[in-house]
Amino acid sequence: MTCRACWRIIVGALLLLFPPSAEAGEITRATIEQKIAKRQSPLDLSNTDLSGVDLSGLDLRGADFFSSRLADANLKGANVSSANFTRSDLQHADFSRANLSGATLYAALLEGANFSGADLTRARIIGGGKGVKFSKAKLVDADLGADPANQGMVPVRAELPEASFDGADLTRANLTHAVLTSANFTGAIVTGARFDYAVLDGSNLSLTR
Secondary structure (H helix, E strand, O other): OOHHHHHHHHHHHHHHOOOOOOOOOOOHHHHHHHHHHHHHOEEEOOEOOOOOOOOOEEOOOOOOOOOOOOOOEEEEOOOOOOOOOOOEEOOOEOOOOOEEOEEEEEEEEEEOOOOOEEEOOOOEEEEEEOOOEEEOOOOOOEEOOOOOOOOOOOOOOOOOOOEOOOOOOOOOOOOOOOOOOOOOOOOOOOOEEOOOOOOOOEEEOOOOO
């Protein structure tokens, strides 16, 4: 069985176990801007369908996107620091140059998502998808790996085959047990990063220490 076939099975299993639910009704950029103007606390956008919505440049720090659909959404340059994307569908979403510092992407679907140039400092990324772009992203102290002290039979880790980390800063990042087959690390900074038991078959490891 090929890696691509294995990944399709994993994505299908995630969708069955954690299906993103969504509020009925169309949500637009104008709707979100109104919510931002009125907010007294971080926005609750959980269980919301934001597929394809333009959220670029918006201040959404601390927002709760739990189990929401953001497939093909545009969050380019948005501030989603400390936001919660647990169980969210982020497939093919554009987070380029966005601020995701301290964000949580647990059990998130990430196929084809673009985090190029984004700030993912201290972000928790325990999701998966093929072809995710982290080119020139800042992943300092980011956690993409398994916690050896808190694991069952199957490690909870990032599964990112064919991901692109070229030019990314992975200083002190945790990639323990992460699945990174055929990933590109050309020019990546990995000072103090942990790759214990990571699966790196076919990866380009032309690293910058």
